[in-house]
Each structure stands twice: as C-alpha cells, then as structure tokens.
Amino acid sequence: MARSYVAEARRRGLGARRRRIGPIVERLAQEHADAEIALAFGSDVELLISVMLSAQTTDVNVNRVTERLFVKYRRPEDYLAVPPEELEQDIFQTGFYRQKAKSIRGAMRVLLEEFDGEVPRTIPELLRLPGVARKTANVVAAELGDAQGIVVDTHVRRLAQRLSLTREEDPVKIERDLVKLVPRADWHRFPHLLIWHGRRVCDARRPRCEACVLEDICPSSRVPRPGTRGTP
Numbered sequence: 707m708a709r710s711y712v713a714e715a716r717r718r719g720l721g722a723r724r725r726r727i728g729p730i731v732e733r734l735a736q737e738h739a740d741a742e743i744a745l746a747f748g749s750d751v752e753l754l755i756s757v758m759l760s761a762q763t764t765d766v767n768v769n770r771v772t773e774r775l776f777v778k779y780r781r782p783e784d785y786l787a788v789p790p791e792e793l794e795q796d797i798f799q800t801g802f803y804r805q806k807a808k809s810i811r812g813a814m815r816v817l818l819e820e821f822d823g824e825v826p827r828t829i830p831e832l833l834r835l836p837g838v839a840r841k842t843a844n845v846v847a848a849e850l851g852d853a854q855g856i857v858v859d860t861h862v863r864r865l866a867q868r869l870s871l872t873r874e875e876d877p878v879k880i881e882r883d884l885v886k887l888v889p890r891a892d893w894h895r896f897p898h899l900l901i902w903h904g905r906r907v908c909d910a911r912r913p914r915c916e917a918c919v920l921e922d923i924c925p926s927s928r929v930p931r932p933g934t935r936g937t938p
C-alpha cells in the first residue's frame with residue numbers, strides 16, 4: 707500500500723503553497739517536456755476504451771492489447787456485435803476482463819442510444835456511461851481538449867502530498883484542493899507532469915531528492931539541510 711505523507715505535510719504547514727505552484731509547474735514542464743498520456747489511440751472512442759481498460763494495469767499492457775483490439779473493433783457497434791465472451795477473450799490480458807467487457811459494452815450501448823455514437827465532452831455526460839468513474843471521465847475530457855478537473859491517480863496523490871499541495875487522502879478531496887491552486891490552463895498538463903516526475907524521480911519508495919528540480923521548494927525533501935541531521 708502507498709505510504710501516506712499527509713502527517714509530514716501537516717507538520718510543515720501549507721501556507722506557501724499558492725506561491726510555489728507557479729515554479730512547480732514551470733520547472734516540471736521544463737524537466738518533462740515530453741509528458742503526455744502514454745495510451746495509444748486514434749479516435750475518441752479508442753481513447754475512451756483505452757482509459758477504461760487501463761484500470762489496475764499498466765499503459766504498456768493496454769497498448770499491447772489495443773494494438774490488435776482496435777483493428778477488429780472499429781465502431782461502437784462492433785463491441786455489441788460479438789458475444790460477450792469473445793470481447794472478454796480479446797481484452798483478457800488487461801485483467802478484470804469480465805467487468806471491463808461488461809462496462810465497455812454498456813458504455814458503447816449508451817453512446818449509441820444517447821450520443822449518436824460520439825464520445826460526449828462534459829464530465830456529467832461522461833459519468834452517465836457505465837463503468838466510467840470520475841478519474842476516467844477527467845482523463846477523457848482533458849485529452850479531448852477541455853479539462854474540467856485534475857486527474858488524481860496514485861502518482862498525483864503521492865506528489866501532491868509530498869509537495870504539501872493537499873492534506874487529503876481521498877482523491878476527490880485532493881482534486882478539490884488542486885483545482886483551487888493550479889491555473890485552469892494547466893489542468894490538462896499538471897497531472898501528466900506529476901505522473902512523469904513520480905515515475906522518473908519521485909519514486910514511491912526511493913525518491914531521488916538529490917536529483918530533483920523541486921528539491922529546494924519541496925517540504926518533503928530528504929536532502930540534508932545545513933544544520934540538520936539529514937533525512938526526515
């Protein structure tokens with residue numbers, strides 16, 4: 707289970723977080739100029755399916771499966787034209803394949819019945835699709851060009867806590883804190899920046915603080931300060 711850094715954030719105080727958000731975004735944007743969604747898709751429907759399949763597995767694994775899947779299933783109707791068991795087999799390697807197949811078929815049915823087969827743009831509409839929760843809706847809306855919130859995954863949660871941008875544990879409450887701090891223009895790229903920084907530098911178990919561009923403004927830095935005994 708991921709370690710909580712909330713107690714640490716509380717100890718260090720949150721008063722300066724508004725002043726730090728600008729440098730945090732700027733430095734991470736320079737450091738991870740290539741930060742973007744790692745899922746491969748060629749249409750809005752493929753984006754939706756990819757994000758739905760990505761629950762509890764890696765983006766690499768999803769891309770491996772969808773490379774074949776998207777050749778066979780080109781339109782929402784195609785997911786409903788095969789027996790459920792066939793779709794289950796086709797997405798088997800992403801895990802939780804029964805539930806995912808059921809959600810995908812349900813979502814495709816609602817797309818066809820209520821949205822003319824097009825992926826809707828707003829969070830409330832996206833949440834009407836079976837199997838689509840807030841995180842999936844946020845990712846899809848942002849990738850379609852209109853971020854309406856900030857995606858909170860395990861990396862975003864950990865980094866937001868370490869950087870003292872939130873005191874919360876619950877993803878919905880963390881998102882509520884982040885949207886108050888991060889300028890709307892950055893809502894799309896901000897989670898990508900934290901995700902890539904989390905993967906490359908701020909590892910869950912062994913953050914490489916000595917190599918981190920945020921080291922001097924991060925309350926959780928483990929680099930010893932002059933006059934201290936070192937790691938917290």
Ligand code: SF4
Nearest residue numbers: 908913915918921924
């Ligand atoms: S200084 Fe350390 S804890 Fe803070 S963001 Fe960088 S790697 Fe993470």
